[in-house]
Amino acid sequence: MEQQTYQESQNEISLKDILRIVRKRKFWLAATFIIVVGLVAGYLFRATPIFQASATLWVEPTQSSSSFEDIFSLQGGTSTTRISTEVELIKSRRNIEKIIEDLDLLDYYTRLSGAKNRTTINSLIGSISNMIAVSTVKDTNIVRISVDNENPNLARNIANTLSVVYNDMLKELAQESFTVRREFIESQIGATEQQVLDAENLLREFKEDKGIYILDEEARLLLENVTYYEKQIDPYNILVSEAESKISAFSEILAENGEQPVLYEKISLDPQLRSIRAEMFRAKLELAGYRDTTSPVLGRESSRQVELSTRIIRLENDLNQQILEIVYNAAKEDLSSYIRLVYKELADAYALKYVAEIDISYLTQLRNKYEEKMITLPALEQQLLDHQRDVTVKQNLYILLLENFEEAKIAEAAVTGTSTIIDQAVTPLSPIKPNKRMMLAIGVLLGLFLGILLVFLVEAFDDAIRDEETIRRTLGSELPILGRIPHLIYDESQKYPELIVYNDPTAPPSEAYKLISTNVLYSSVEAPKVISVTSAEMAQGKTSILANAGIAMAQNGLSTLLVDADMRKPRLEKAMGSPRSQSGMVNHLLQDMDLDDIIQTPLDELPNLKLLAVGPLPPNPTALLTSDKFQKMLITLRKKYDMILIDLPPLLAASDALIAARVSDGIVMVVRSGQSSKYGLKLAAENISNSGIPIVGIVINDITREDSYHYYHYYYYYSDTGEKAASKRRQYKSQYRKSTRRYRKRMSALSGKKRNVVKKRASVLENGVEIINLEKPTIPKPEIKPEPELKPEPAVPETEIVPDDVIDDDVIDDGVIDVDEIDDDVLDDESAPVLPVSGKPSVNNRNRETRPKVKSPFDYITELEQDVLQEEKNKEEEDDTTTE
């Protein structure tokens, strides 16, 4: 059942517990917090700030840049995929190279990184490309160019330059085709003008020469028809030439970039294109036939014409697609976006030329039809017709060229990039990275989180007991806390440094010891008589608590016996300020030495306080502590004393401690705050509960301010001289006096035996507090043990005192001394064995010790001599027998 309570309390962790744990380890929390925030702040302080500048652009998705063939632009995807192409285009190597050149960045970075690290153009392109982030504003054609850099001005410059460079690139690309066209037309105009003049001169000379000035009606009609077609052919010729110029221009760009575009000759041989061409030729011819026959006035297109027009458009589309495919197929796999664009332009030019050639060929066929008829005319007329035709054709061409030239000039000038800068980048004022506020906020949160985490980790790994809460949670059951001893520093200059209650019965710590004695006495209905004091581990302070509590009991008039049963490391005598005596409990247990001869009175002023020391340390203490003799001894002693306090070995160090404690009415556990381990306490408590001996309660030793502010505060009041402290002190005093008086009454009522009460004298302090004071002369005589020196001779059998079986067998069984049970701390230097700690005359103790029967040295010599003589005699007899 106890097990269950224990488990329940283990699993429950309330908010209060959490707060308590955090408060207890607030230094861990604070330290972690400060370190984390400090690290973050340090990083923020040291980190180079990064500035971001952004420019936004409105981007028209890239289109075929030749504006006058709209049908070609039918191919291609939706505008969103176009936009992603733009994003790629913006960061293209060509643009970044341009930026580096424009802003002289190579020089700038070489200076920045020092002469040692040569900045190469390639590494620079990489790093600048990393600075640039291009993103699209969702579902719009708006593109944002962001540049991160340590230098805010440079960031702005790069962003702005990039938007301009990008725009320029688009512009250049578009302009390329317009420029080629304008230049071509320009070059043709002069030549054509001359041709017109030449043709006109020839016509005039012919007319003057032959005297024929006017053509007859039939010839004029023929001429009109021929020139009609010639007029139609001319623009296509120009188109072909334009296309050729473009082809050569784009091919040149591609060649510069290491590309080998497919040649036009190869395209014209493509069988699929040929079939398209043939079909298109027929369709156009047929369409032209309709135009030929229908009067322009009644020009209502038949359904056939519509069908033909649609087919032509479709065929052109197919053709366009086919050419683009051929061009791309011939190119390399992974093309940069720019080169891809140029290829596209080239394909467009090829298509332009191809279609124009188809137009030329069918128009030529139609024209030739009328030309053939001209042969039937008379020779002179025919010649005039030729001249006239020539002039008309040349004039038409010239006019066409002039028109186209104007148009080309305007178009060229009107070309802009397809993007528009919406917002220019401005110099950023505050850095984007590191975001100080955000980072600090994260640091603060992280610090708190890690701090709390660490607090709980430390709590989980800290096995030490620091407060009552921990004890309660470790043991589960509600064990009473019998007392709380504050952290004490002994005044070594005093005769009995450890005996606080003896030195100053009214000092605050003495009150704590007195409270322990009161609490022990009232721990059960029938007052306990034999109490074992122990701890789970070594060095918990059990001995000094036992000594002081014993003094408090003795001062209260109880005849008190302190028994040192810690045979491994006895410390009680040292705590009591007595030298280690030569004889003690061990002599009684092994040699039946009279208890009255070995029980000491360590403090002259407290004759009712007795001490039973260990005596010689047996190699096998277990055998002694678990012996029936030990139990019998305690039963005997129980009758003689009001209270017996046994200093047991630590439970976890000695297996015999609990067996020895069988005769006691209860066990007092001492726990040293901040040192005792939870595990040890739990184990010890389990062992005790298995043994069936009741635990009277727990004494917490060595409480410091850090362990528990509350208790420290409590004692602080007592050491205070202020009014408040005095009143508290009074209150506590009278309480203690009352309780002890009550106890004595009860004791006498219980036993009915008359008790020897040490007469006490009440003295009044300045603050009116009575204290108990003991006076030596008034000690009632019967209580004092007669001084052993008055005894004639200790009844110690001088020979064969050690029963062989006890010493030899036990020791042999146990082997040599269990070394593990000896710990080092008490041993070093201070452990000079029997030295009297104080200057106290050791008369009493010396006389109490077992002394070998007083013999003179000559008695010993006699014994030795007898031995030797006996030996010699034996030898002689032996010799005699051998000689005989």
Place this chain on the structure above:
Amino acid sequence: MGMIDIHSHLLPGIDDGVKTEEEAEKLLLLYKNAGISRIVCTPHLANPYVKTHVLGIRDAYTWFKEAAVNYGIEAILGSELYIGLDESKFIPFLDKFLLVETSMLVEPLYLLDKIFALQLKGFSIIIAHIERFSWISVTSPTAKRMREMGVYFQVNIQGIEDGSAEPYIKKNWVDFIATDNHGISRRAPVNLDIFHKYPEIMVRSMKILNL
């Protein structure tokens, strides 16, 4: 305050110590000059390596005690008991102090038990020249346990001079400094001035002996 040498082999012709009465007198003069007022004569007993003339101890001690009076020195009889063979017969000094030695090389079986048995009889055990036993050191568990048991340690002046006693002195484990004087005919004379260099140990010795 007078000083005491609790370990000596000055009885003439008894063990491996002083041979003649003349030699003993020479030594007594040295002790007197060194300001030593008490000498404990501790002939070897039960030592398998030393033959002790047990039957001569009585007369030798009677003579030595008389002779010492002339030098203002009190002679006390004791013995140096060898633990390991037979520990039943010995001569304690000052009623209850027993100087013991053991094998130099190995720890005797049941040493601690034997010490406990002697303690139980009321004797205070002093380990002679602890620094000379190779089986024990300041770090050995046996040494620690002996300190807990209240066993006293004695070191030789020679051990102080050659430094082998140093760890014990540092640990404050030395209760007695003694000469283990074997005379001047067999060994080099002992530097008795060393006694004066450790006044704290002298005070401690006197307290233990209750002198």
